[in-house]
Amino acid sequence: MEWENQTILVEFFLKGLSGHPRxxxxxxxxxxxxxxxxxxxNGTLILISILDPHLHTPMYFFLGNLSFLDICYTTTSxxxxxxxxxxxxxxxxxxxxxxxxxLGLAMGTTECVLLGMMAFDRYVAICNPLRYPIIMSKDxxxxxxxxxxxxxxxxxxxxxxxxxxxxxxxxxxxxxxxCEILAVMKMACADISGNxxxxxxxxxxxxxMPLLLIVISYxxxxxxxxxxxxxxxxxxxxxxxxxxxxxxxIFYGTILFMYMKPKSKETLNLDDLDATDKIISMFYGVMxxxxxxxxxxxxxxxxxxxxxxxxxxxxxxx
Numbered sequence: 001m002e003w004e005n006q007t008i009l010v011e012f013f014l015k016g017l018s019g020h021p022r023x024x025x026x027x028x029x030x031x032x033x034x035x036x037x038x039x040x041x042n043g044t045l046i047l048i049s050i051l052d053p054h055l056h057t058p059m060y061f062f063l064g065n066l067s068f069l070d071i072c073y074t075t076t077s078x079x080x081x082x083x084x085x086x087x088x089x090x091x092x093x094x095x096x097x098x099x100x101x102x103l104g105l106a107m108g109t110t111e112c113v114l115l116g117m118m119a120f121d122r123y124v125a126i127c128n129p130l131r132y133p134i135i136m137s138k139d140x141x142x143x144x145x146x147x148x149x150x151x152x153x154x155x156x157x158x159x160x161x162x163x164x165x166x167x168x169x170x171x172x173x174x175x176x177x178x179c180e181i182l183a184v185m186k187m188a189c190a191d192i193s194g195n196x197x198x199x200x201x202x203x204x205x206x207x208x209m210p211l212l213l214i215v216i217s218y219x220x221x222x223x224x225x226x227x228x229x230x231x232x233x234x235x236x237x238x239x240x241x242x243x244x245x246x247x248x249x250i251f252y253g254t255i256l257f258m259y260m261k262p263k264s265k266e267t268l269n270l271d272d273l274d275a276t277d278k279i280i281s282m283f284y285g286v287m288x289x290x291x292x293x294x295x296x297x298x299x300x301x302x303x304x305x306x307x308x309x310x311x312x313x314x315x316x317x318x
Contacts, residue, residue, distance in 0.1 A: 012097055012168075012184075014090045015175045027282070028085040034286050035078045041293030042067035045303070052306040058141040059125070062118045063296060065145050066247075069114065070289030073107035076100055077178040077285060084177070094164070097179035102160040105181050109206045110152030115248055116210030117144045122241040123217040127224045155202050162195055163188075177282065207255070214248055243296045251288050 049055045049064040077100060084090045092100070124135050163181060166188035176183045185195055221241060228234045297303045 011091045011093045011172070012179070012187075013173045014084055014092060014177060014179075015173055024085045028082055031078060031085075031282070031286055032082055034290050035074060035082075038074050038286070038289045039071060041297075042071050042289065045293045045296065048303065048306040052309065055303075055306055058121050058136045059118070061141055062114065062121060062145060065148070066111070066114055066118070067293060069107055069111055070292055073104070073111070074286065074289050076103035076107065081177045092179060094168075097174075097184060098160055098164045100179040101163065101181045101184060102156050104178065105159060106152045106156035108152070109155045109202070110148050111251070112207045112210045113148040113151050114145065115244075115251065116213040117141075117148055118244050119214040119217040119248070120144075122244055123221055125240060126221050126237055151206055155206055159195070159198060159202060162198060166190055166192065166195070211252060214252075218245065246295050247288075247292055250291060254288060 045067040046064050049060045049067075080092070080100070121136055121141070124132050128135065159181060163185050166185070167190050168187055169189045172187070174180075174183050174187065182199070185192055185199075218241075225234050225237045228237060
C-alpha cells in the first residue's frame with residue numbers, strides 16, 4: 001500500500017488540552033500541588049517503613065513498595081505534562097515516547113499485581129492468624145514483591161517492543177497528555193489486531209486475575225469477620241484491611257469507570273468527550289497515588305505512632 005513506503009515518524013505531538021489554555025494553567029497549578037503531595041506523602045511512608053523496626057512486617061514492606069511504585073509511576077508522566085502545559089511546543093521523540101510507554105505500563109501492571117499480593121497478605125492475617133508468621137515469612141513476601149515488579153517489567157517490555165515496531169505515518173497527533181500505549185497503538189498505519197490480542201491477554205493475566213484474587217480474598221475475609229461474635233473483635237479485624245480495601249476500590253473503580261463507561265458520541269460533542277476522558281485519565285494517574293499515603297496514614301494507628309516517634313526522636317536529638 002501507499003503507506004508502507006512512508007518514512008517512520010521520529011516525533012509525536014501531544015494534544016493534551018490544546019485549545020483550552022485556561023484549563024491548562026489551572027491544571028498546571030493543581031497537578032503541581034498534587035505531585036508535591038505525592039512525593040512528600042509516599043516518601044514519608046517509605047522512610048518510616050524503613051526506619052521504624054515495628055513496621056518491618058510484610059504489610060508495610062508491600063506498602064513501601066506501593067509508595068515507591070506511585071512515585072515512579074507519576075514521575076514518568078507528570079513532569080513532562082507540567083512542562084507541556086506551559087510550552088507551545090508539545091512534541092516528544094519516538095524514543096522518548098517509547099520510554100514513557102514502557103515505564104507507565106510497567107508501573108501500572110506492577111501495581112495491579114502488588115495489590116493482589118497485599119490482598120492475599122490480609123487474607124492470611126485475618127483468616128489464618130496463627131500460621132501468618134510461617135506463611136508470610138520473609139522468604140515468601142520478598143519473592144512476592146519481586147514477582148510483581150518482574151511481571152510488570154516483562155509485560156511492558158513485550159508490549160512496548162511490539163508497538164514501537166509498528167509503522168507510523170502521516171498522522172502524528174497523540175490525543176493524550178503523555179504516550180499512553182493504547183493511544184499510540186491506534187495511530188499505526190498497519191494491522192494492530194495482534195497487538196490488541198496481546199494487550200487483551202495481558203489485561204486478563206495482570207489486571208483481571210489480581211482483581212479476582214482480591215475479590216476471593218475479601219469474600220473469605222468478610223465471611224471470617226462475620227463469624228466473630230464481639231462487635232469490638234469485628235471492628236478490629238476489619239480495621240486491619242480497611243485501608244487496603246479503600247485503595248483497591250479507588251484504583252480499580254477509576255479503571256473500570258474509564259474503560260467501561262458508556263460513550264454516546266451522538267449526544268455529546270466529540271471534543272468535549274475527549275477532554276472529559278483525558279481529565280478522568282489524569283485523575284487516575286494523579287489522584288490515586290496522592291490518596292494512598294493519606295488513606296494509610298489516616299486509617300492506621302501504627303503509621304501515626306511511627307511518624308510521632310520519628311518526629312519526637314528528631315526533635316529531642318537537636
